[in-house]
Amino acid sequence: MDDIRKKAKELLENKTVQVVIGYGKGSGEEARAIFVRDAAKTDQLIFDETCLQNLAVYILKHEVKHLGKIAIVATSSVLRSIMILASEQQLKDGDLVVLGITSDGKYIDLPNFKAIEDYLATLNVSITDKEKELLKMIDAMTMEERWAWWQNEFSKCFKCYACRSACPMCYCPKCTTDSNQPQWIPVASHQLGNMEWHLMRAMHLAGRCINCGECAKACPMDIPLNLLTYKMIDEMNANFGVTVGMKPDAVFALSTFKNEDKENFIR
């Protein structure tokens, strides 16, 4: 952690960046995002097991960008998010300074996208056994049971859109759900409106979600939205052999056609 603080201090002192996005002490058990703009305050940066948020959500935030060039304390979730943002032309190499950090808090020097890509290749980013278990539980349900299960979960939703807001991949300036000409998705948070919203979001994240789990964690009603996105990751792996968020110039499976693409969806 001292390395990160030192590096952050240096970057702010020599004005390479104007803000360091990192973790600081929160009001409760979990750390919170902090935005250090003063080299003297870099000792507020912390890193431990309470630092969970995927900070990449702030990279494209208008108000944060406005502060100037960004350095970001980057866990593997942040790094993978950066790879997606780069692949989607939202970030160029050198747009930000990446302060890589291992899960046990060691600083890793990642000067460019290539270094990030090489580092990510050394990590195991497959979904965890616990996540696999959850998927199994859903898969074991009959169609009717599954429908009922999700209806129950979606019935808790009140459309606060915390799932969308917490997601680094949900950066569209105008979300499909906010479009009213035509009104694709009902605004009201009733059964249909909730279901259409969550299915639309899951589909939009298929092949883009890096499984950081922010959507589920953000949900004040504890809807396990990550199960939808886990499932998508599983499907992407099975159908296209793709692990998303591993390189800065990825081509998205669902927006590309290849001759060898499976056609098993045609029935």
Add this chain to the structure above:
Amino acid sequence: MSEKNLYLPYSMIIEKVTEEAPFVKTFRLKFENEKEANNFSFKTGQFGEYSVFGEGESTFCIASSPTKKGYIECTFRQAGRVTTALSNLEEGNTIGFRGPYGNIFPIDDWKGKSLLFIAGGIALPPMRSVIWNCLDLRENFKDVTIIYGARSVADLVYKQELRDWEERPDVKMVTTVDPGGETPDWNGEVGFVPTILEKTAPSSKDTIAIVCGPPIMIKYTFPVLEKLGFSDDNIYTTLENRMKCGFGKCGRCNVGKVFVCKDGPVFTLTQLKQLPAEY
């Protein structure tokens, strides 16, 4: 419970549609229910919520004068979902209307004074109501000057009324279009409204100035008025913020502690200067 449903609109029949300019239309609306028509009254400056069922509601001022009885008019530009749906309607169709809401132009206080109306583009409608209201009570006021500008000749709204005002001996009418917006046969002024205002140089003595227009026009018009000697208390304008309810509940239109729907839409420059710049 004796209270009425605040959200229940009147049914209004579109009696007449006037194409004012590209994408700009005026509807003349008549109450479907005669009793409602008789109980209805409004004052100049007030606004309403106009609705197309299935699409939603949209907020605009009442563009006709309260002195014109038996109908109300609204002028709107086709821009969002509701105004697009409104644009597709025809004479004889029914729409919903709630109102009137908001405060008024205090024309009773203006008795005996001269009036200077300055409007730009699609912002003439809120002013048209007060212009006609004052012209219908012409003996109450001294000089009446109207300065109206639009981007181009085609964008001028109320073309017939502009001519009517032009021809009236008791109105000084100045019409202008932005440079490049003139046609070969255009015989009005060419220039931006603030420039033409400065050129026209109306007297500020015992005069009330009413300004409605796009933010950029307003921004450059106030300094000219100040130069001409108008005090902030004698300059009136209207604010437009996004609204849903129209009566101080939905929480959208407030500028600081001031709710445009209840405290406005009419404000003096003195009042405006006390507001935070969140409009």
Add this chain to the structure above:
Amino acid sequence: MEIEKKLLKKASLEKLFEKLKADGKKMYAPVKKDKLVNFALVDTFGEICDDYILTVKSAKSVAFPKIEKIVDYEHSKNSSKAIDIDVSNFPEVVLWGVRPCDAVGFDSLDAIFTWDYKDNIYLARLEKTSIISFSCFKSDNNCFCTSVNGNPGGTKGSDILLTKISNGDYLVEIITEKGKQIIAKAPELFEAAPTEEKDKNLTNVPIKFNVKDITENSAKFFENDLWVEQSLRCIGCGACAFVCPTCACFDIQDESAGKNGTRLRLWDSCCFSLFTMHTSGHNPREVQSQRWRQRIMHKFSYMPERLNVVGCIGCGRCSRACPVDMNISEHLINLAEEVKK
């Protein structure tokens, strides 16, 4: 009305519930489902959860639901017609297990929904609602009712307040006429008031700031770097507003099915970037710091000044619900300190 005090034996609580239920009232009470405690329609006393600090969502939805029909309509090409909502058939509701802060929350909603224009739909729902509150014997760091004129055993806003005393029985405070009517449904259950002091059975919620420092000085900090500082990590969702007992901002949307449809009032939030956006694309509250300021100022400046009520009851729900730890009491303490600078 002077508050009347009684005793309700522990064993009689269920009987009171049964009486009210048998009277045909819809009983809404805290229920634990999938780990979260929230108000839900309950059939049996056994479903009610009594071990909770606060429900995740507030009790406001009983009078201000997330979706409310405000107008029905019929429309076709040549005719359209609005149809009024029949508010007379709204159900008689008992809100059971409300916390004293939540009960006060209805004051803020009342102030908004009756500000000159009286919202008959909200009022009709509220009129049919009786509030049976239970004093707080537990609290957490997010609670700050005592900083906003509240109290874990406060009677304001409730029809009846029950406080559990040391032997497990309840001290009953009958606060309103509605409360009296409820007691009258089962007078046999109530006995002479206990002598035990109420206060010693309440949780202690320390005062974190003086609310007047904020409400009376708000003009001083409208323009202040604090708003940017505080809101940088805000991600602009509506979680805070939707769990809040006093947030009343709403949207209006039409939903049609064929030639019939309904106009709906839906919860909305000032923290959403599109909330104030004009059709032209101009947005008076363009950045999150302005939207965050609006949220705080609305509750602590505009509402006190215009409606004579503080728009926050100190339940701390927003802090608990926030995905990014926008802790409201911490921010309010900062504001109160700012004033003293």
